[in-house]
Amino acid sequence: MVIKTMNKMMKRYFQLKRPCISLLGALLFIIGSLPTAASAAQAVATVSKNIVGVNEVFQLVVSVDANINTNSLDLSPLATYFTYGRPSVSSINSFNNGVVSRNTEWKVAIATKAIGEFTIPSFRIGSSTTEPIIITSLKSGNANTAAKSTEPDIKLDAEIDKDQLYVGESLRYRVQIRIGEQIDQPALVAPFGDGLDIVQDGDDRQVETVLNGRRYIVITRYYQISATKAGTITLEGAQFKGSVVKGSRGFGSTLSVPVDKKAKDITLTIKGKPDDYQGLWLPTPELKIEQQWQPQQGSSQLNNIHAGEPITRIITLHIKNTAQSSMPNLALTYPSSVRMYDEKPVYSSNNGFTSMTVKHVIIPRKDGSLVLPELSINWWNTITGTQETSKVDGLALTILPGDNTNTVSTPMVPTLPDSQPTTETKPTEVTVVTDSGWWPWLTATFASLWVITLLLWLRARKNVAPAANASANNTAISSDNYHRLVQAVTVNDALKVQTYYQQWAKHSLPNDFITQMDQEVANMMAAIYSKHSQEGNSGTVWNNAILLSLLQQARNHSAQSLQSSALEELIPTKS
Template sequence: MIQAVYCEEKCIANISVEAENKKKRRFGKTMNIKTNNLNHSISRGSFLITNKIALLFLCVLTYLFSNALRAELTQSIDRTNIHAGETFVLTLQINEEIDEQPDLSLIPKEFTVLSNSQYQQSSYVNGRGSTVKGWKIKLSTLKTGNITIPSIAVGHLKSTPIKLFIKDTSDRVTLGGQKKAIFLESEVDNKSVYVQQQIIYTVRLFRAVNTHYARLSEPYAGDSIIEKLGEDVQYNKTIDNTRYLVTERRYAIFPQNSGSLKIDSVNFTADVNDPNQRNRNRFLNTTRPISVNSKEKMITVKPQPAKSSNPWIPAKSVVLADKWTPQTQELTVGEPITWTLLLTAQGLSEAQLPAIELPKVAGLQWYPDTPQKERQVNENGLLAQRIEKLAVIPSKEGTLTIPEIKVSWWDVKTDSQKTASIPARTFNVKASIQDVSTSNKIPTMISPVNSTQNQGNNSNISLWQNISGALFILWLITLTAYFFKSGSSQNIKNKNMKNPNKETPISLNEKSSLSSLNKSIKSNNANDIEKDLIVWINCLSDKNIFSIGDLLKSISDSNLKQKLNDIEQQRYAKKGNANSDYQCNLNKDDLSHIRHSLTSSVNKSDSSEIPSLY
């Protein structure tokens, strides 16, 4: 019994112990679970924090990387089919707001920068803003072949290089199937010239389409002087049923060294409407730039001939003429008279005309004025003129002769040395009126000398009275001569005014020049006719007449004008175009008309006018 109770208590104790142990185990397990849960929570929180930091770091990197990708400098051109001399546009664009400007010094020297414009565009999409900034640079080049536009820097950014192939430019442009829509022609009047001889270079631009921003370059010919001849001439011309607007431009080229001379191509650039561009938006530009070049010209320049004289004057014609103001064969000692020398050359610039050498004449004094240099433009190029005026004052009476004055020049048409001259002229120089008056001695009455002082004083008084009387008589003689001369001049002037249609008396100088002119007319030599005609008309008036063109301004008769034009045309005609059967139609009535036209204006002027230099 006792053992049974003991066993039961022991069992109960074991059960209690086991229950306690289970309880402890359950509590321990719970504690472990809580501990594990706590550790897991801590670990999970740390992981989340780490992830957030990493995500934030990744966002920062993405932002920075996206900005680096977004800041990009691009470089492009508007077209690739480019010919030498044509313009094209280089565009630099950056999608970032930046203050720096592109470094255009990196563009090669083969390119010409014509313009540089800047633009900027801003936009907002879904609340986000963006900015685009760019530059449009217009370029052109005359070099052909492969050319590279290098990388251009804008701030810290650089663009990608672009390779181009520039095609050679022809002398014509094809548009819309029309092979010669625009083309250039050039020509020279002579391919073999002497040094400093004039070359007429002509450029003609033919356009069958409208152009915009047109530009025609100037010619270049090495070591030469180039002068433009007048303004551009425009006219219409039809070629192969196509109507062209022709622009003609002429130049005078004077080579300065002998040898081979190359006249470079002249370039024409413009924008034209491109029919190949089909653009629905009428506000967009549908034009494209074009460029055409003329052909080069080679000239042979010969040196100055050994047998030629100096100064070297290579010209088509040279005329030396003179005129005296007033026209007279009689000079007076001490009284000035104006002498005008006219040197005219066809095919030279005024800077090439030399000074006229004057001979020394005993009894004559020269007082030259500043020479005048002028130029005119005609179909034969430049017409140069040198005008020298001198005051001529005789210093002694008698007969004085001014010898012949010559200017040697080289005739480029006949390839020979020639001489332009003014014939010798003789004057009769008379003494001045004052010299004549003082030469007439008037005797003075001298009273006998008395020994007394009063008689001496009376003698001195009488002497001074006689001298005063003599001076008074001289003054009266001078005054009378002056009024007599003025009255004679006034009578001559009144007679001329009363008879304006009456022919002016022919002077000896005019008579000789008229005789030479008549001989030239009979010989039908246009060169001699114009030369003698200019000499003759300069004997008639004080007008500055150097050529037939100047004379035509004073002629009203249409038939006479036509005859004068025929002379000028025959004279300057080329060898192949000259009329071998030319007959000069000038007659006596024509010469009388010319004389009347020139002398009538002289009679209207004051004959007592003081010479221009004094």
């Protein structure tokens, strides 16, 4: 009985423990299978083709059946024999029939650099490595073996207008690029050579054209090349650098194939300056000088220039095949009887000519004969091999006196009052005198003197009136010039300021005050017309507030002087 009871209890115990044993067994199976799954992760490398042409783009795919860091693949071993682009990376997790699968994949576009057999090396990803792949790179092939070699559709041409020139002379170098590809980071390196000064001439010219059904971009650039020493010099051709962007649909990646094309080198023969040449060395096939006068030469206005009025001389120099840095300074010596202000030269280029325009503003100081100098330039004709001289004539003028330049204004006398002032008399006591004594004779004497004084005063008044009228006229003219001068200063019209300032009568001002105004007018002319003040932001900027303030002070001083002079005419001095 006891034995049966124990058997039943044991049987029931094992029945209760069986679910726990099953659960534990499943857990042990999963844990045991994890190392097996990790060790089963494999990396595989494949290519879209293994027989290709040089620079032909094909696809490399590296995948691993695990979800790992996307930076785990190092593509740098490809750089020895292949060019490659930036990879496209994807990570995929999928669940199918209760099974979870993970995959990481890299797609990259690559191309061979040369002809031959090259090996895509093994890539190590975690504990797994890919198998190496042998790639055959051909120059060309048929449709069954390899794609045709894909040479970038880029053409570079260069030419010059001459290969013999003199020291200091320039030639024009034209480079043209025809591009039928998608380009990344293009750059054109200028030609160069020992003893050559090379600068770009103008901006690039870009057009689109269609050739044999394909669309191209054509870029043209010009360089101006100047020789700095004699001898035989090799001009290294211009060079185009960049990357052609390649790739195919479905690659998920593009490849930048480096491009480096160079124009042919050119040999130049540079001749030196002849020993017997005299003057400034200017070698050129053509030199022209143009000149204009304002007012125009031959006009009646130019023949009636007054002292203080401006004359503008505009000279333009055209030199062919000459760099801007080689243009001469047009230094002219003007007579001391004029003031000359020259503006900063203006340069331009057209049809192989470099042009320089200068403007001289000439202001005669005084009347009389004036001869403005001619301009002559010696230059070497590179076509004929001879020295030549080009020149423009000067100008002979008779300068008329300036309006009111030497006029001395007389202070204006105010009009006398209609009634004369009378002396106030006090009432006197009347006394009957039987004997007047000497008083009647004394009174008659004073009365006679008073009448004589009155007659002399009336006569003097007649003489003063014309002088007062002339002074009023001069003062009116001076006032008009003053207002014109103030208006010209306000708008910074330098030429009118110079003219009206010369015509404005300043005789009543102190000498030191006139000196201040002379200096400020000179500062104005220098700031506006001086070549040194127009060399960019560093130039002097003239402020007209100082001169306007001086003019107002001068006006106030003149008014006070005028009033004082008028009072002196009315109040007789004591003897």
